[in-house]
Amino acid sequence: MDAMPPRRFDLLAWAxxxxxxxxxxxxxxxxxxxxxxxxVPPLIDWALLKAQFVGSSREDCGGEGACWVFVRVHxxxxxxxxxxxxxxxxxxxxxxxxxxxxxxxxWRRLRENVWVWVGLLVVYxxxxxxxxxxxxGLPEVETxxxxxxxxxxxxxxxxxxxxxxxxILLALGRRSSLPAVxxxxxxxxEFWRGVPHITVLFMASxxxxxxxxAGVDLDKLLRALIGVAVFAGAYMAEVIRGGLQGVPAxxxxxxxxxxxxxxxQMRLVVLPQALRLVIPGIxxxxxxLFKDTSLVLIIGLFDLLGMVQAAxxxxxxxxxxxxxxxxxxxVFWLFCYGxxxxxxxxxxxxxxxxxxxxxxx
Amino acid sequence: MAKRxxxxxxxxxxxxxxxxxxxxxxxxxxxxxYLKCGVSQGLAGFSTPNQQGEWTGLDVDYCRAxxxxxxxxxxxxxxxxxxxxxxxxxLQSGEVDILSRNTTWTASRDTELGFDFxxxxxxxxxxxxxxxxxxxxxxxxxxGATICANAGTTTELNIADYFxxxxxxxxxxxxxxxxxxxxxxxxxRCDVYTTDRxxxxxxxxxxKNPDAHxxxxxxxxxxxxxxxxxxxxxxxxxIAKWTLYVLIGAEELGLTSANVExxxxxxxxPEVRRLLGAEGSFGQALGLPADWALQxxxxxxxxxxxxxxxxxxxxxxxxxxxxxxWTQGGLMYAPxxx
Numbered sequence: 001m002d003a004m005p006p007r008r009f010d011l012l013a014w015a016x017x018x019x020x021x022x023x024x025x026x027x028x029x030x031x032x033x034x035x036x037x038x039x040v041p042p043l044i045d046w047a048l049l050k051a052q053f054v055g056s057s058r059e060d061c062g063g064e065g066a067c068w069v070f071v072r073v074h075x076x077x078x079x080x081x082x083x084x085x086x087x088x089x090x091x092x093x094x095x096x097x098x099x100x101x102x103x104x105x106x107w108r109r110l111r112e113n114v115w116v117w118v119g120l121l122v123v124y125x126x127x128x129x130x131x132x133x134x135x136x137g138l139p140e141v142e143t144x145x146x147x148x149x150x151x152x153x154x155x156x157x158x159x160x161x162x163x164x165x166x167x168i169l170l171a172l173g174r175r176s177s178l179p180a181v182x183x184x185x186x187x188x189x190e191f192w193r194g195v196p197h198i199t200v201l202f203m204a205s206x207x208x209x210x211x212x213x214a215g216v217d218l219d220k221l222l223r224a225l226i227g228v229a230v231f232a233g234a235y236m237a238e239v240i241r242g243g244l245q246g247v248p249a250x251x252x253x254x255x256x257x258x259x260x261x262x263x264x265q266m267r268l269v270v271l272p273q274a275l276r277l278v279i280p281g282i283x284x285x286x287x288x289l290f291k292d293t294s295l296v297l298i299i300g301l302f303d304l305l306g307m308v309q310a311a312x313x314x315x316x317x318x319x320x321x322x323x324x325x326x327x328x329x330x331v332f333w334l335f336c337y338g339x340x341x342x343x344x345x346x347x348x349x350x351x352x353x354x355x356x357x358x359x360x361x
Numbered sequence: 362m363a364k365r366x367x368x369x370x371x372x373x374x375x376x377x378x379x380x381x382x383x384x385x386x387x388x389x390x391x392x393x394x395y396l397k398c399g400v401s402q403g404l405a406g407f408s409t410p411n412q413q414g415e416w417t418g419l420d421v422d423y424c425r426a427x428x429x430x431x432x433x434x435x436x437x438x439x440x441x442x443x444x445x446x447x448x449x450x451x452l453q454s455g456e457v458d459i460l461s462r463n464t465t466w467t468a469s470r471d472t473e474l475g476f477d478f479x480x481x482x483x484x485x486x487x488x489x490x491x492x493x494x495x496x497x498x499x500x501x502x503x504x505g506a507t508i509c510a511n512a513g514t515t516t517e518l519n520i521a522d523y524f525x526x527x528x529x530x531x532x533x534x535x536x537x538x539x540x541x542x543x544x545x546x547x548x549x550r551c552d553v554y555t556t557d558r559x560x561x562x563x564x565x566x567x568x569k570n571p572d573a574h575x576x577x578x579x580x581x582x583x584x585x586x587x588x589x590x591x592x593x594x595x596x597x598x599x600i601a602k603w604t605l606y607v608l609i610g611a612e613e614l615g616l617t618s619a620n621v622e623x624x625x626x627x628x629x630x631p632e633v634r635r636l637l638g639a640e641g642s643f644g645q646a647l648g649l650p651a652d653w654a655l656q657x658x659x660x661x662x663x664x665x666x667x668x669x670x671x672x673x674x675x676x677x678x679x680x681x682x683x684x685x686x687w688t689q690g691g692l693m694y695a696p697x698x699x
Binding site: 073144299313 | 443451455
């Protein structure tokens with residue numbers, strides 16, 4: 001254990017030891033302060049003090065500051081894409097439902113209930129698909145009209161929930177003692193890890209229809225989702241395999257000695273320990289996946305960034321690209337940082353950082 | 362057996378698809394109930410979503426006109442935004458029925474790629490923008506100028522050719538991205554900014570003081586932009602081609618979205634009567650209803666209206682120039698309707 005931090009915070013003492021402890025550190029501190037002075041005040045000036053927040057057209061802007069009116073005016077587009085205005089309540093309801101379905105996870109007791117997970121991973125996606133896409137009483141909104149943050153979340157959410165199970169299966173398969181299973185999984189993982197993400201999306205979007213028989217029309221979004229999920233699944237598999245290798249061999253031997261079947265060994269003994277070990281790696285893949293959703297622009301689907309880029313070319317609003325990109329960056333950062341905070345809480349709860357006791361090592 | 366059949370079917374489709382998707386496009390479009398149109402992912406004045414999230418622009422309006430021709434309803438079209446890399450494959454694979462995405466008509470694209478260019482919807486070409494206070498009136502006065510351009514494009518090669526032919530010197534300043542190029546020009550790092558003229562007008566709006574800059578009259582390269590279709594379906598090619606000519610012809614004949622309905626009833630001009638289906642069998646020959654041209658003009662307007670709506674008006678303020686009618690010194694010309 002490190003030394004206990006001082007109970008009362010002494011700014012002067014802290015600054016002396018941390019910032020001004022020697023000639024080099026003094027120089028570095030001053031340089032840092034100078035750089036901050038150079039960049040931060042103009043940034044605040046631009047983004048807040050001189051910025052324009054109210055108005056409805058380009059004429060309201062024109063000062064030196066940022067024109068947030070551009071973002072405000074286009075906000076519905078950035079959030080919903082081309083989703084018809086009078087149907088947007090369906091998207092809102094879908095998000096609300098997700099929160100409802102995820103609510104039971106807040107209680108530890110319910111977290112282990114199978115039905116909670118069935119609801120979240122099986123019932124909710126079907127319900128959401130019906131709600132978002134329509135049919136059976138609701139007017140149809142074809143997926144080409146989905147867009148903005150909504151599409152980003154759909155692509156990210158669906159691919160994440162598919163990539164994790166796929167990754168687990170592939171990782172187990174790659175460590176399997178059955179040669180055929182092992183070979184298939186290895187080839188699968190190495191193939192998808194070996195091709196660039198853009199290529200996968202491009203193949204799914206443009207080349208796949210060439211191979212499908214005439215008349216078979218797989219939805220473009222669905223093709224993209226499968227592409228992203230399979231790609232992320234391959235990466236996930238290798239992260240999880242790292243976790244599997246980190247579980248001491250004695251654990252598996254003990255499980256075998258208890259007479260557990262293969263799936264029982266994995267489900268009850270190996271996987272809980274392996275997954276706990278690689279939470280940072282899993283979240284890493286998730287965050288990368290979330291940001292990679294922007295690549296769907298390549299195949300003509302407009303996620304948040306795509307919507308911003310399209311709005312920037314609106315002749316009425318030419319020249320406000322910076323505001324749009326700053327907004328997109330902020331939203332992406334919020335989501336990625338949110339995931340990161342969640343994962344840290346999860347780690348703390350599962351006590352990952354603890355030392356493995358002697359008798360287990 | 363069924364499996365094998367499906368496999369050979371897939372193989373056949375694969376082989377066939379490089380020529381044309383099975384069956385005439387018009388039937389497929391009619392059966393589907395809407396037109397699939399490939400547009401750009403965002404180009405000011407040509408295809409861009411407006412504040413309401415509807416696609417607008419010259420390329421977009423052409424597709425609306427085509428939908429009006431086929432269905433009598435300009436709304437029956439779905440836009441597929443395509444990247445420059447994806448556009449040809451998307452048309453090839455049948456992902457879109459028509460590509461209306463500021464694509465330059467070149468010999469190799471027309472012949473080698475298996476497409477047919479329908480015509481020219483916009484005559485673009487490389488031009489120059491300079492600050493007004495330089496007092497330059499023509500590109501011939503640019504000897505010794507510093508020129509901002511995008512790296513690795515034909516733009517660079519075109520300036521080199523132009524200045525060599527006219528025995529002038531220049532100093533190029535090149536950038537990777539057009540936003541950087543414009544910023545450098547705006548900051549005064551160079552005297553001249555060059556790119557395609559449609560782009561010049563769009564970039565001018567982004568400058569600190571757009572009115573202080575002027576676009577020179579010279580056009581030093583040919584960039585005819587137009588829609589294209591897959592080769593091997595003459596009927597669809599004709600429909601696409603004549604939809605474009607109807608837009609241009611309507612402007613020649615003075616037909617606008619406001620007066621076309623009334624002109625059909627009252628006009629004594631035989632060409633107007635043939636065009637609008639009051640006489641003859643113009644629509645029938647194409648497999649379209651008799652009033653198809655009327656619907657096109659009524660719902661979308663003529664070429665002049667489309668141009669004014671998307672490019673000519675504020676904020677882009679693009680001059681008609683080469684895109685004026687042939688009767689007004691431009692290149693827009695429709696064959697006679699008879």
